[in-house]
Amino acid sequence: MRTNLPRLSARSSAGSVSGSAADVRNIGILAHVDAGKTTVTERILFLTGTTHKRGEVHDGTTVTDFDAQERDRGITIFAAAVSCDWDGHRINLIDTPGHVDFADEVERSLRVLDGAIAVFDAVAGVEPQSESVWRQADRYDVPRIAFVNKMDRTGADLDAAVASIRERLHTVPLVVQLPIGQEGGFTGVVDLLGMRAQVWRTDSAAYEVTAIPEELRERADRGRRALEEAVAELHSAAMEEYCANSALRTPTLAAALRDLTLSGEGVVVLCGSAYRNRGIEPLLEAVVSYLPSPVDVPAVRGTWGDTVQERGADPAEAFAGLAFKVNATATGRLTYVRVYSGTITKGDTVMDAGTGRTERIGRILRVQADRHAELDRASAGDIVAVVGLKTARAGSTLCVTGAPLVLEPPTVAAPVVSVAVEASRSVDTGRLSSALARLVEEDPSLTVKVSPETGQTVLSGMGELHLDVAVEKIRRAHGFDIAVGRPQVAYRETVVRGVSGLTYRHVKQDGGAGQFAHVVLDVEPLEGQPFSFASTVVGGRVPQEYVRAVEAGCRDALAEGPLGGHPVTGVRVTLTDGATHSKDSSEMAFRTAGRFALREALRAAGMALLEPVVELTATVPDDTVGGVLGDLASRRGRVTGQAARSGTAILTATVPLAELFGYASQLRGRTQGRGTFTTRAAGYAVVPVGVAAVR
Structure with a gap:
């Protein structure tokens, strides 16, 4: 038997970790609620020697779920950063929330991460929020590896989970492990690269490397062959070797897997049971082997004025960092910063590029959730917290005054x-x-x-x-x-029937310089975008600076629609004609004209009220399906799918958000406490006329 503990001591020693950005991994843990993200994080911290006791979600003893509400509710609410050392590498890890209400925490984290572990439940496979966070990672081109967790659960099925990854996430799963044993008998994995077995005899961190069990030899050979074929189809160098030898050497296969992970063309899939501490060390090895370091990702791009600049992960370059989280604690205001280039030291003065303010960095901290270790400096590739910044916000770019740069902030979703x-x-x-x-x-x-x-x-x-x-x-x-x-939901208004040739003249004369603006607008519905503006005015009848003023006025008018004062979305406005006055026309006059003209156009157009809708997934006992479906129908829900799984039914439906307040208690009542549900945002839909009349 191989015991990991002496080896872990060597691997996790701080002195073994190089200061190079190439030895850093900035990763996040992404998943649906209850897939096991926090347990995976806890096992990683324990395995790397960062903690000396395994924290449990159900006991309220986890490191990353340290907030009192997280422990009371048993869910992750706030993204928490921790750091650990493994095999000569510094791993900065962010445990993100899985509930849809906290998707913005995930968004801010993904903006500063280089890679991620996507955790899936071996029974449920890809769940709704799993799909949502996967799409968020797609937006930021974050490479991922997949960990199919809870292989010890009744009903666990790696093949079904992999199939759901392929079908729902539209990616190519590259399975590098097979389970040894099923459900409660899950004891280890077959490593398809090394063609060996890794077996855990107990729930400790120790595992034993053995030969592949004879009963799994044929399946392992098929799995290795399928992995080689999948990689060869996607990777040109691997294809050349495969065509020449009808097989891939392990070094070629490993290098190709890393290339495919970095490019996003495939996702490496591992499996295990975090709760029973099985599969975590191979997962860490995959993080180091396949996920990128800061030097493996493209240089960060920013702007200053009209110029676009790039900064690489080089400690010698000018400092640039992005603040992605602010936390007010009893000991001071913590600003979490991803350092993209350069180096900062305690006492340095930095500039908030967005506001132009300069502030002094009082302290630099290596974060371990709610605990901190002081550092003298932080370099390119680091994720740290700094103390002393009074005005920086999440999304602020921090830089040196002599080399200003504004980085793209994380997007913030509109409240609903x-x-x-x-x-x-x-x-x-x-x-x-x-x-x-x-x-x-x-x-x-x-x-x-x-x-x-x-x-x-x-x-x-x-x-x-x-x-x-x-x-x-x-x-x-x-x-x-x-x-x-x-609670009240955030409604929107949209155009369903346009209006052409709406003419508006803004004339004001009350002594001194007057105001004159004449505009003609066409307004029509717009699919897929909130607002679009164009001008077809010819002959210079409306100068370009006044056209921009008309657009600004139209944007002002979108703040309140005619139906109920809700924001207006989905509208295309075209300025088709206009006129000016040699003395009285101004940008202010045309902005005012644009605002009032669009307001009149919206009152004349056909408008509809929009409401936020969600995709609901409910898991209920078979004998309660009828009542649950009837309740969803009474809430204006539209059932889109129904599947059976081991005595339960999984229902999916699109439901207006306004109809789901208090649904949790209703579902528990209808299912004797056995029903559960999750939701994810599904956009906006037109409110039926009869319902809209009472909104």
């Missing part, structure tokens, strides 16, 4: 659910305002505004759970009670 909040006691009103301001600073996907109609403070976010967590965070952190109104 709102609640009115107020302090239960009037003396706490000022404290509530301060607490909400801090909350928005930490989480850009939350917004706060005062309703002009009611004067109430309205908190908006990505879902009912998101807002519930935010309110509870204020209660726990600041010690006062908050009254919360009923």
Whole structure:
């Protein structure tokens, strides 16, 4: 038997880790809720010697789920960064949330990561939020490897999970391991590259390398052959060797797997059981072997003025970093920064390129979730937290004043659910305002505004759970009670029937210089985009600077639609004609004309109300399907799929978000507590006329 512990001590020693960016892996753990992300993270920390006791989600003893609400709810809410050393490499790892309400946390993390481990449940395969986070990673071209977790569960099926990866994620799974044993009898894996068995006799970190069991030899040979063929089809150098020898040498296969991972043409698939500590060391070896270092990814690109600049992962270059998370703690304000180029040291002055402000870095910290270790410096490729920045926000670019650069910030999704909040006691009103301001600073996907109609403070976010967590965070952190109104969804308005030749003249004369602008607009529906503007004016009847002013005015008008004052989306505006005055025309006059002209056009056009809809996936006992389907129908749900699996039914439906408030308790009641459901955003849909009349 091979015991890992002495080897781990050598592998995880800090002195063995090189300072080169080539020896760094910045990775995230991505998955659907309850697929086992946090347990995978805990086992990695234990295996690398970073922790000396395995944390458990159900016991509330995990390192990354350190927030009190995370431990109470048993889910990851906030992305948590940790660092560990393995085989001469520094691994900076971010454990991300799996619930759809916290997808923005995943988005901000993916913006600064170089690679990711996608974790899938061996029973459920690709689940709705698995697919969503996969698409998020696609947007940022983040290379991934896949880990099929929970192979010890009843109903675990690697082949079915791999098939769902191929069918739902539209990628090529490259399976490099086969399971030894099924369900409760899962004891190890067959390594198809080394053609050997890795067997865990206990739930400890130790495993034994043995020959492939005779009963699995034929399947292993088929698996190796299938892996070689799949790689040869995708990789030109591997194809040449395969055609010459009808096989691939292991070094060729390993190099091709890395190339395909980096290019995104294929995804390496491993399997195991994180809870029982089986398969984690091979997973770490795959992270080092296949996922990129900061020097393997393209140089980061940014802008300054009209120029586009690139910065490579070189400590000697000018410093540039992206702040991706802000956290207010009892000991100070932490700003999490990905260092893309250059080096920063304690006491340095950096500039926020977006605002032009300069600030001093007081301390640099290596983050271990809620614990920190002080550093003297951080170099290209590092992910660290800094103390001392007072105004930098998530998405701010930090750089040196002599080499300014603005990096693309992570995208922030528009909120879809709102609640009115107020302090239960009037003396706490000022404290509530301060607490909400801090909350928005930490989480850009939350917004706060005062309703002009009611004067109430309205908190908006990505879902009912998101807002519930935010309110509870204020209660726990600041010690006062908050009254919360009923959730309301964020409606939109759109054009379904256009209008042509809408003419508007803006004339104002009240002494001194007047205002004159004449515009003619065509307005029509637009698919797939929120807004498009074009000008077909000829002969210089409207100068270009006034055309831009008309566009700005039209954008102003989109803030409030005619049906209910909701934002307008899906509209194409064309400026077809206009006229100017030699003295009284100005950009301000044409902006005003554009705003009022589009408002009139929208009132004349055919408009429809849009509401956010979600894709719901419910897992319920077979004998409760009828009642659940009837309940979904009463909520205006449209069932899109139904499948049976070992005594349960899996229902998928598209349901208006407004109809799902309180659904969790209703589903539990209809299924005697045995039903569960998850949702993911599915865009917006037109509200039926009868329903729209009461909105």
